[in-house]
Amino acid sequence: xxxxxxxxxxxxxxxxxxxxxxxxxxxxxxxxxxxxxxxxxxxxxxxxxxxxxxxxxxxxxxxxxxxxxxxxxxxxxxxxxxxxxxxxxxxxxxxxxxxxxxxxxxxxxxxxxxxxxxxxxxxxxxxxxxxxxxxxxxxxxxxxxxxxxxxxxxxxxxxxxxxxxxxxxxxxxxxxxxxxxxxxxxxxxxxxxxxxxxxxxxxxxxxxxxxxxxxxxxxxxxxxxxxxxxxxxxxxxxxxxxxxxxxxxxxxxxxxxxxxxxxxxxxxxxxxxxxxxxxxxxxxxxxxxxxxxxxxxxxxxxxxxxxxxxxxxxxxxxxxxxxxxxxxxxxxxxxxxxxxxxxxxxxxxxxxxxxxxxxxxxxxxxxxxxxxxxxxxxxxxxxxxxxxxxxxxxxxxxxxxxxxxxxxxxxxxxxxxxxxxxxxxxxxxxxxxxxxxxxxxxxxxxxxxxxxxxxxxxxxxxxxxxxxxxxxxxxxxxxxxxxxxxxxxxxxxxxxxxxxxxxxxxxxxxxxxxxxxxxxxxxxxxxxxxxxxxxxxxxxxxxxxxxxxxxxxxxxxxxxxx
Amino acid sequence: xxxxxxxxxxxxxxxxxxxxxxxxxxxxxxxxxxxxxxxxxxxxxxxxxxxxxxxxxxxxxxxxxxxxxxxxxxxxxxxxxxxxxxxxxxxxxxxxxxxxxxxxxxxxxxxxxxxxxxxxxxxxxxxxxxxxxxxxxxxxxxxxxxxxxxxxxxxxxxxxxxxxxxxxxxxxxxxxxxxxxxxxxxxxxxxxxxxxxxxxxxxxxxxxxxxxxxxxxxxxxxxxxxxxxxxxxxxxxxxxxxxxxxxxxxxxxxxxxxxxxxxxxxxxxxxxxxxxxxxxxxxxxxxxxxxxxxxxxxxxxxxxx
Numbered sequence: 001x002x003x004x005x006x007x008x009x010x011x012x013x014x015x016x017x018x019x020x021x022x023x024x025x026x027x028x029x030x031x032x033x034x035x036x037x038x039x040x041x042x043x044x045x046x047x048x049x050x051x052x053x054x055x056x057x058x059x060x061x062x063x064x065x066x067x068x069x070x071x072x073x074x075x076x077x078x079x080x081x082x083x084x085x086x087x088x089x090x091x092x093x094x095x096x097x098x099x100x101x102x103x104x105x106x107x108x109x110x111x112x113x114x115x116x117x118x119x120x121x122x123x124x125x126x127x128x129x130x131x132x133x134x135x136x137x138x139x140x141x142x143x144x145x146x147x148x149x150x151x152x153x154x155x156x157x158x159x160x161x162x163x164x165x166x167x168x169x170x171x172x173x174x175x176x177x178x179x180x181x182x183x184x185x186x187x188x189x190x191x192x193x194x195x196x197x198x199x200x201x202x203x204x205x206x207x208x209x210x211x212x213x214x215x216x217x218x219x220x221x222x223x224x225x226x227x228x229x230x231x232x233x234x235x236x237x238x239x240x241x242x243x244x245x246x247x248x249x250x251x252x253x254x255x256x257x258x259x260x261x262x263x264x265x266x267x268x269x270x271x272x273x274x275x276x277x278x279x280x281x282x283x284x285x286x287x288x289x290x291x292x293x294x295x296x297x298x299x300x301x302x303x304x305x306x307x308x309x310x311x312x313x314x315x316x317x318x319x320x321x322x323x324x325x326x327x328x329x330x331x332x333x334x335x336x337x338x339x340x341x342x343x344x345x346x347x348x349x350x351x352x353x354x355x356x357x358x359x360x361x362x363x364x365x366x367x368x369x370x371x372x373x374x375x376x377x378x379x380x381x382x383x384x385x386x387x388x389x390x391x392x393x394x395x396x397x398x399x400x401x402x403x404x405x406x407x408x409x410x411x412x413x414x415x416x417x418x419x420x421x422x423x424x425x426x427x428x429x430x431x432x433x434x435x436x437x438x439x440x441x442x443x444x445x446x447x448x449x450x451x452x453x454x455x456x457x458x459x460x461x462x463x464x465x466x467x468x469x470x471x472x473x474x475x476x477x478x479x480x481x482x483x484x485x486x487x488x489x490x491x492x493x494x495x496x497x498x499x500x501x502x503x504x505x506x507x508x509x510x511x512x513x514x515x516x517x518x519x520x521x522x523x524x525x526x527x528x529x530x531x532x533x534x535x536x537x538x539x540x541x542x543x544x545x546x547x548x549x550x551x552x553x554x555x556x557x558x559x560x561x562x
Numbered sequence: 563x564x565x566x567x568x569x570x571x572x573x574x575x576x577x578x579x580x581x582x583x584x585x586x587x588x589x590x591x592x593x594x595x596x597x598x599x600x601x602x603x604x605x606x607x608x609x610x611x612x613x614x615x616x617x618x619x620x621x622x623x624x625x626x627x628x629x630x631x632x633x634x635x636x637x638x639x640x641x642x643x644x645x646x647x648x649x650x651x652x653x654x655x656x657x658x659x660x661x662x663x664x665x666x667x668x669x670x671x672x673x674x675x676x677x678x679x680x681x682x683x684x685x686x687x688x689x690x691x692x693x694x695x696x697x698x699x700x701x702x703x704x705x706x707x708x709x710x711x712x713x714x715x716x717x718x719x720x721x722x723x724x725x726x727x728x729x730x731x732x733x734x735x736x737x738x739x740x741x742x743x744x745x746x747x748x749x750x751x752x753x754x755x756x757x758x759x760x761x762x763x764x765x766x767x768x769x770x771x772x773x774x775x776x777x778x779x780x781x782x783x784x785x786x787x788x789x790x791x792x793x794x795x796x797x798x799x800x801x802x803x804x805x806x807x808x809x810x811x812x813x814x815x816x817x818x819x820x821x822x823x824x825x826x827x828x829x830x831x832x833x834x835x836x837x838x839x840x841x842x843x844x845x846x847x848x849x850x851x852x853x854x855x856x857x858x859x860x861x862x863x864x865x866x867x
């Protein structure tokens with residue numbers, strides 16, 4: 001819900017006007033050389049002043065009272081003393097420091113266009129700047145197809161960047177020239193040192209604190225997205241401990257013809273004694289006219305179909321609650337079934353696996369099961385010549401796999417999941433889908449202390465013998481039904497595969513019309529035609545997901561006039 | 563033969579090389595068969611699968627049979643109705659006979675016999691042409707390098723699949739079935755050898771780890787158990803018999819009933835097989851039951867994406 005904009009140029013009003021949907025202007029910090037404005041709810045904006053040093057915080061950040069002293073003594077330690085999702089802008093002398101929280105709970109995009117530095121919570125504010133170019137970055141489209149999001153710091157648009165989680169930018173106010181982000185949040189340097197028993201107890205304590213810390217923002221009757229999976233069920237159990245009467249849980253389904261997890265959610269509701277449970281039906285005929293609004297609210301192209309249920313659920317929950325708890329974070333912090341895929345990839349020593357120096361990167365992208373293998377077929381040869389495929393696709397992963405820290409392979413993969421998927425897909429997506437309906441996300445599993453803990457516990461507390469999130473299952477044994485603790489990971493199964501053949505068929509065909517595609521020269525319309533018909537030479541595939549990705553990209557491109 | 567315009571040297575001479583007496587083989591068709599076997603470069607395939615794909619291209623077209631059949635009937639009736647010469651009636655009769663022959667040919671699934679196909683493959687390879695995706699078993703002879711990280715083998719698996727042939731192990735591993743299902747795949751006799759110690763330690767850590775037996779219809783599971791040296795107390799036979807294999811529509815089109823009785827499981831296209839096997843190890847239902855009931859539309863794992 002909160003937002004922030006800053007510039008060393010004259011266009012602060014332009015930036016804030018484009019963010020007005022996030023709420024009224026709250027606080028300003030300005031000098032001759034820069035201007036910062038926060039927007040949103042009063043409780044999500046704080047200012048600290050001490051002589052020349054100034055700090056403005058946007059988001060759900062809790063900072064110690066002596067934060068300015070700490071920042072002045074040691075910038076990185078000062079930032080590490082803050083807690084919670086948000087953006088901090090700190091001025092000392094001729095330096096302006098712009099920092100993003102360690103977990104990546106709030107996004108920030110920036111540009112150095114026109115000789116000035118400008119940043120904002122959403123790209124659309126930067127696009128409103130005079131003379132801001134809207135050139136598509138070809139390599140970013142390949143990234144979008146492989147990852148379903150852009151892993152940063154470059155974005156889909158030339159000259160606009162996204163600040164990585166746990167990083168800051170240092171801007172020289174005299175000469176605001178482009179500079180690289182610097183990391184300040186280092187969970188990867190924590191070596192596993194806790195025993196299994198200590199790990200479980202510490203998790204219980206930290207998780208309880210994380211939920212309690214967020215509770216005051218939830219209003220008198222906390223709300224929760226309860227999918228029926230392990231992560232949101234753990235949040236439900238923790239909330240139900242003291243709030244079972246006032247807690248409202250919300251689950252969704254896509255109609256009786258499609259599989260759902262309502263029974264699992266009901267089990268949790270019954271087991272935890274939650275008194276107010278709501279089940280919401282999501283159907284294409286109800287949301288299809290709002291797809292453009294959803295893509296506008298997403299702000300950048302995100303091809304994950306789960307954005308849709310986030311958006312639709314938020315529209316209902318936002319009518320009664322100021323904020324909503326969710327279970328986001330469990331996968332990138334404590335589990336994720338794809339980790340086994342990457343581990344077992346090393347076992348057999350296949351020549352094509354071991355002899356390619358980038359074999360881990362390739363396997364990671366392949367395990368994502370988006371459209372990595374589709375890129376050479378889907379993009380026209382002319383468009384593919386505009387970028388270096390290996391650099392764009394594997395490049396963002398190589399620094400993680402090549403680093404000496406963390407020492408465990410599993411933790412390397414988890415770090416990638418947190419820094420890329422967590423900070424550039426999951427959290428921006430959820431935050432923006434909720435903000436569109438005046439809701440704040442409360443994600444206790446994405447707490448910085450939980451992230452730090454995940455690197456301090458034995459890695460086998462996360463994954464073992466085909467099971468994931470072992471520590472969470474141990475911590476909630478007896479507090480959740482065994483069916484929830486023992487069931488395999490499912491994920492939210494949005495039935496796009498069926499929708500694209502039925503209810504959304506004509507809609508997607510219209511958006512992906514051959515005439516339009518031929519004119520643009522980006523996608524090979526013959527391949528798109530095969531996907532639309534659900535008939536390729538490779539046999540059945542994830543057609544629905546691929547069409548959803550193409551559709552959201554085309555809608556985004558058209559809406560933002562790229 | 564050499565192409566005059568681009569100097570491409572052809573491997574096959576359609577006048578001499580055929581996949582059936584009525585289907586000449588040329589380089590383009592051979593490449594189409596490779597493409598079919600690999601699902602347009604998506605999968606690795608075994609020699610059995612390559613042969614199965616060749617049989618697909620050797621089939622007479624059912625539509626063709628129907629056209630010839632009805633043309634013969636029409637010609638014959640026209641001859642009778644318009645009282646044209648006996649020659650026309652005779653011509654119609656011959657067409658009718660040909661159509662019957664072609665239909666029988668179709669129903670019997672005429673394609674190249676295995677030995678004949680193997681000769682054609684060798685001819686292709688002799689000209690130093692590659693067959694991308696074709697697995698030459700046994701392929702898993704060298705262990706992986708020492709990895710920089712020490713925890714690669716620390717997290718266990720969901721189960722172990724024991725196969726009766728190295729070809730089946732190679733087929734599944736090259737197509738990454740092990741990474742997708744979190745399983746260790748070996749033969750009962752211990753191929754690949756460099757993973758035996760790992761299998762032993764996994765079983766020592768988790769004595770009740772599921773161990774599935776995956777075998778051709780012609781292999782007795784008991785013989786696999788006898789050959790297995792791993793400390794396993796309970797095996798789960800995935801249970802694929804020749805009757806089930808014989809009933810699969812896709813194989814009926816390619817092989818005669820006699821041939822189907824001796825087919826190996828890798829005659830089934832990978833996508834269909836892997837979807838069935840995934841379902842099977844997740845639910846405990848027999849592989850034969852899943853394939854036989856056509857419960858896998860080969861899109862099982864992707865229905866929601």
